Amino acid sequence: MMPTYHELIDLRVSDLDSAVEDWRSTYQGLDDLAEQARDGMKAKAESANWRGENAGVTRGYVVAVAGDFQLAFEEARGIHGVLSDLRDALRSCKQRLETLRDEARETGLEIGSDGKVTAPPQDPNQPSPSLQDPLLAGLPDENLRPPERLAEIEDLEAQIAAILAEAAEYDTAAKQALNDLAGPDGTGFVDGAWRDLDEAREWYGEQDAQLALALMTGGPADITDRDLERLNELLTEHAHNEAFATYLATGLGARGTLEFWDQMLNPGHQFAAGEDRTQLLTDLQSNLGATLGLATRSGDPAMQDWERNMIELGDERFGDEYGDPNWQPYGYQLMSSLMGTEAGDATGKFGKDFLTDYGNALLEFEQGMDPPGSEWETAYTGTSPTGMGSDAFRLDPMTGYMEALSHNPAAATQIFSMGENAETMQYLLVDRQGEHGILQGETSESYTTASLDATGNALLAATTGLNPHDLSAEPVGEDWKHDQLRNDALSILAETEDDFPEELRNPVSAMLVNHGSDFVDTMTLPLDERPMDKGDLYDVVTQISRGEESYALLNEGMNYHLTDYITNPQNNPGDTLIGTGETIGFLEAARVDALEAGAEEASESAGEGANWTSAALGSAVGFIPGGGGIYAAGAAIGVDMVIEGWLQDEQRIIEEELEADTENLAERRDAQLGAFTDLWWRQNAEWGESAPGYQTEIQVLDNLKDSVNNGKNL
The missing domain is CATH 1.20.1260 (Ferritin)
Known part of the structure; x- marks a missing residue:
């Protein structure tokens, strides 16, 4: 219990x-x-x-x-x-x-x-x-x-x-x-x-794996709903038992795993499937995928053969003479289906070595098609639903694979680093989604392209070391590598201009929040010392500002970083005021350009953003390195008032129908600048009283406004 x-x-x-x-x-x-x-x-x-x-x-x-x-x-x-x-x-x-x-x-x-x-x-x-x-x-x-x-x-x-x-x-x-x-x-x-308990769990795991194998070895007509229910029970009961997972995986073998899942999905075998069986198979997709993921992380030598064979079977067609003749999925499509669900969730966490080897082979096979990826849609040309129901099986194997990749940041970093001149990243983010985009008809619940949603999550993992689905987990990887991939992504996505994929706005926004200190440094340091290319950053922030959630996430996150920047006693107070103003101006100029470009969605999102309340505080914190510490420090000195000021300005821009004027950006940020002035003065009043031009709060606010209006200078 x-x-x-x-x-x-x-x-x-x-x-x-x-x-x-x-x-x-x-x-x-x-x-x-x-x-x-x-x-x-x-x-x-x-x-x-x-x-x-x-x-x-x-x-x-x-x-x-x-x-x-x-x-x-x-x-x-x-x-x-x-x-x-x-x-x-x-x-x-x-x-x-x-x-x-x-x-x-x-x-x-x-x-x-x-x-x-x-x-x-x-x-x-x-x-x-x-x-x-x-x-x-x-x-x-x-x-x-x-x-x-x-x-x-x-x-x-x-x-x-x-x-x-x-x-x-x-x-x-x-x-x-x-x-x-x-x-x-x-x-x-x-x-x-x-x-001990580990020895007992190993014994129980192997015994129950034998029961599971017995349930899975019959033909599709022989596997009853009760069999599937019992199989799901066993998989759930041993969700953390490596002995069970490896015994089951190696007992099935790579081919047996794919043949079993192929039979469960084959429309010809599931034509009479009711809602109960559809749900049982949907649950089985998650449970079996999680078990296979655990097995690939076990380190069991027997799994090396399973992983190698699974990759070798990726380019082989499946299906059988007794099923639907229109059903002929590739091994990659079946295995990727066990990595991610229709809802865009990974079924489990797979091992780094397996994910990178599998991904390398998958990309090579897909890019060898003419044109790349064109054969995926030939896997099923019929109209009957698969065992999990209509549209539940993703023909694009990159969808499930990318979701699995997002749960393993180390593997994601390695995959996005492949090739010279960021060619793999270029392919995944842009080329794959070009004029002949691969299976763009496969959409998510929010009607976005499912594979791009998953790719965005994987990109976020690769550039931050974070698991986007478990932000409490410790980041993995080396900062220099994340920085390099971040800059590659900015360079690639800046070139897309207004073709910037909508699906990438939120993950790229979260990426920039994670790299917020470098964002501020890019505003303040000399050209040859900037961690990011300011022009690329501006182009990307402009595209992010076209979406409600991404725009709000980035601005909320940067308000935390600027609060930390001002209150850090190691920073020069004069520099923090200028840097804060230029960062706000940069963000606001990008927003104005997004509106001026005629992006109807940006106008709509402005109204939506104004409806955000103080209850939204903290939604960006999970992406900030040491975010809990920044938030705790910020709460003590009123970072919530800074964000509340930003929200008030959003409301005022709508109510007063302020024009998009890049020459007077500070006018659009009156409440936010007032809150930052109060924050800066509480932190630095003693320093300011002895520094010409900073001796009163009015002088501080004037300097801050001047810096904001200079924010678009690249």
Whole structure:
């Protein structure tokens, strides 16, 4: 049974500590007794010259009793090992929940006892409100779970659910292991007891993998809905069990894996599939994909053959004579289907080596088509739905692959680095989406191109080291490599001008928020010291400013960075004022150019952006290196007031219908500049009073406005 969030985060691990120590003493004491029985009683019994009618019986009895001491020791040692591993696993899960809770609070989110996440209204002068606060109890759901933060909230809830599921898996395995060690009532000590929980889980994993294989080896007509339901149960129960995953994968083999999934999807085999079976197969896609991903990360030598064979089968056609003759998917399409779902979610995390080798081969095969990628749509030319329903199977294998890549930033960095002069990145971001774009008809729930949505997530992972789906995870990789890929992306995307893909706006905006300190340095440093090309950056920011979410995300994130820039005591106060103004001016000029270009969507997004409220605070923090620290520091000095000023200006621009004037950008940012002036003066009043031109807040504001109006100078 899965524990609740409240049960796990309040778990008293000290109780398990006591049980572990008690059983440690027990098995150590039995070890001494077993040694005495073995070296004393048993040895003497076996060497003695027994005589009389009871000689054989007595010797056997003494030897058996000595053996019981050994079995008792092994069983007690096993119980200690199981409890010790369980304690360590639950402690790890509890600590990860505590980390999520603390990071959530730093971004204005609260987790209830049931694991439900909300964003209660914040007062910067008060501590985070409790979800049990009666003042919050009557608030409507949209107030506590605002739409602009819903994706962030649901992502956090998914992370919580995953940790609770992992804890439940360990708890269930420990219960089963302890029961098996104890044995049925009235039986003696167990022979061959496990040493610890890992050993027990390995044994259970292999046993259940055999059950799963038996369910998967029949023909499609033989695999009932109940079989699929049981298979999903086994895959879920062992979601973190590497022994289960590797035994299942290697037992199926690469070809068997693809043939099984091919049969499950083949429209000719699933023509009578009802809603129940469709859902079972949709669940199976996620569960089986997650299991295969775990197997590729296991390090098991047997998986090397599976991975190599899987890649070799990528260019082979599947389908069978008993199914739909129009169904002939490539191995790459089937495997990629097990990497990502129709909703744009990765099924699991796959190993870096497998992802990079698979990606290299996939790209080579696709680019060898004439034109590149043209054969993917020939995989299925019929009209009947696949086993998962209409349009659930992505003909473009890059969709699932890129989603899997986004969950492994190290692999993403390696893939986007391939080729000379960023040719792989150029292909993925631009060339692949050209006049004869590959399967652009495969859209997401938001009617964007599904493969580009996934590619954007992978690009974000490659250029930041972040997993966009788990921002609480530590970034991986080297900063210099991320910087290089960031600049390559800016150079490539700047050339697209108004053909900049809509799907890339949000991930590129998040990328720039992550590199926000370099963004500010690009505004302030001499030409030969700038970390980014200012012209490329301007062109890309202009395109980002055409979309509501991307525009708001970038500006919110940069407000955090500018707050940190001003309040950093190592920076010269005069420089921070100029740099802040030029950064704001740069952002505003790009927004104005987006509006002047006649982008209707930019005009619409301006109105939408004005509807953002202070509840949106923190939505950009997850992309900022050390974001929790920046937010905490900012909250203490009123960064929320800076963002509130930006929001007020957005509203005023709409209400007063301010003209898009690049000559007087400061006029558009009155409230925001006032908030930054207050912030700067509180931080630097003593310095300003002795510096000509900075001796009053009015002088500071005038200098800030001048810097804003110079912001477009490239």
